[in-house]
Amino acid sequence: MKQIIYLLFILLFFSCSPSEESENNVIHIDPTTFSEEEILLSEIADDIAYVPLANEFPIGFVYSYKITDDFIYAAIKDVGVMRFSKDGKLNKRYGKIGRGPGEYVYCLDFVLNPDNGMVYVMDHKMDDVEVYSKSGKHVRNFKLPGDEDGFGLSEIELFNSSLVFAQYLNMGRGDNDWIVLDTLGNRITEKKNPYPEFKGRIGSIGGLSKYAENLLYWDNFKDTVFSISLDFKSRAVCIFAPGEHRWPMTTEKYNPVDVFLNNQSKYLISHLFLDAGHFYVYEYFYDKKLRLAIIDKIKGEAKSIDLKNRKGGITNNIDNGLPFIPENYFEFGAEKYLVSIVQPYALKTRIESNAFKNSTSKFPEKKKELEELANRLDENDNLVLMLVKLKD
Numbered sequence: 001m002k003q004i005i006y007l008l009f010i011l012l013f014f015s016c017s018p019s020e021e022s023e024n025n026v027i028h029i030d031p032t033t034f035s036e037e038e039i040l041l042s043e044i045a046d047d048i049a050y051v052p053l054a055n056e057f058p059i060g061f062v063y064s065y066k067i068t069d070d071f072i073y074a075a076i077k078d079v080g081v082m083r084f085s086k087d088g089k090l091n092k093r094y095g096k097i098g099r100g101p102g103e104y105v106y107c108l109d110f111v112l113n114p115d116n117g118m119v120y121v122m123d124h125k126m127d128d129v130e131v132y133s134k135s136g137k138h139v140r141n142f143k144l145p146g147d148e149d150g151f152g153l154s155e156i157e158l159f160n161s162s163l164v165f166a167q168y169l170n171m172g173r174g175d176n177d178w179i180v181l182d183t184l185g186n187r188i189t190e191k192k193n194p195y196p197e198f199k200g201r202i203g204s205i206g207g208l209s210k211y212a213e214n215l216l217y218w219d220n221f222k223d224t225v226f227s228i229s230l231d232f233k234s235r236a237v238c239i240f241a242p243g244e245h246r247w248p249m250t251t252e253k254y255n256p257v258d259v260f261l262n263n264q265s266k267y268l269i270s271h272l273f274l275d276a277g278h279f280y281v282y283e284y285f286y287d288k289k290l291r292l293a294i295i296d297k298i299k300g301e302a303k304s305i306d307l308k309n310r311k312g313g314i315t316n317n318i319d320n321g322l323p324f325i326p327e328n329y330f331e332f333g334a335e336k337y338l339v340s341i342v343q344p345y346a347l348k349t350r351i352e353s354n355a356f357k358n359s360t361s362k363f364p365e366k367k368k369e370l371e372e373l374a375n376r377l378d379e380n381d382n383l384v385l386m387l388v389k390l391k392d
Helices: 002-013 018-023 257-266 344-352 364-376
Strands: 027-029 045-052 062-067 071-076 080-085 090-094 107-112 119-123 128-132 138-143 155-159 162-166 176-181 187-192 206-211 214-219 224-228 234-240 269-275 279-286 289-296 302-306 328-332 335-342 384-390
Touching: 045 364, 062 107, 062 328, 062 335, 062 384, 071 107, 080 107, 080 119, 107 155, 119 155, 155 206, 162 206, 176 214, 206 269, 206 328, 214 234, 214 269, 269 328, 335 344, 344 364
Parallel strands: 027 234
Antiparallel strands: 045 384, 062 071, 071 080, 080 090, 107 119, 119 128, 128 138, 155 162, 162 176, 176 187, 206 214, 214 224, 224 234, 269 279, 279 289, 289 302, 328 335, 335 384
16 A cells, blocks of 8 residues: 555656746756766855864764854764864863763754854754753753654754754654754644655665755655745755666665665765755765765756765865865855865875975965965864855
8 A cells, every 4th residue: 555655646746847847946956967077166166264173182073063153063973062163272062971961872963053052962862952051051951752663853953943853764764854843842843754664774864954044955765855944834946856876765676685785886875965055065976986066056957076985076276275075064144165074184195295286276375375284283183174165
């Protein structure tokens, strides 16, 4: 019966005509049609800044991070949620790893209210949220809604003074696309997952990101990228085109396990999808390659590059430094940024290379600034944030 319902859902969903889709400005994403060509950083950006994080303690892995007008917040593995000043100096801690009052066991994501400084830490192990004041004092906690299949919520964003929690299909199951709670943990609204359950082998992969007065939601298995407005209504902004590149919603197509392992490289796996104003940033794995695409919102056209196991990226012709692989989008006032984290040793290796020394930069002063920064760093220093300012 579930298979019949699913087939009817697919037929209804894809029955709209091209004219109806174009009127709604829905972009169709098909990686098989992307143009493979070099992307220059100067095409989308006009400046770069670097922020080395303080060395008070070693920072191994950063689960997630947020940047405001005044501070940098980061959820750090085995440490917890820390706050840094805009020049990278450590100045605040919000709770710590543990099982005691005001502590959290496993923090992958958090969110903050820039108006009052409140920090909401999502504990993925205990399925609750720990709340802290701007000063770092523990204020309260509340439990997250449960799932009939036992799969929890994945990401959190503060939106219109409320907390939006995303849920992605996990092994083919998941009750909701997203749930909205107030800051005390009371349910405001939700969007149910319209897909019937299926037998899958892939864990939850998706994204929830903020742009201006909208949230962007996507799920690796689902064919639609949604924009969520301030009244928590949603509309489709992108559709992943059907085809053999899409993950099958059943294990029957790749049984036994060795068949699945042999065939998985031919399927499309989405890693990142960000709204960056005039374009979308899309990182994905397809046809045995990790790739990055810039998708023009107006034309619906896309340029794609090979990330070469994360050693490639957007060609940095602003300061001739490391290739740029975007990870996050943030807004500071009227300025818009794409951000990534880079290793100090990678920066130092780059400026010591002949390719860097012999390069001609579009902005010679920026190349000089990068060289001076890299020479001040030790290769064992903590991570460096790379902030790329987008063109208006």
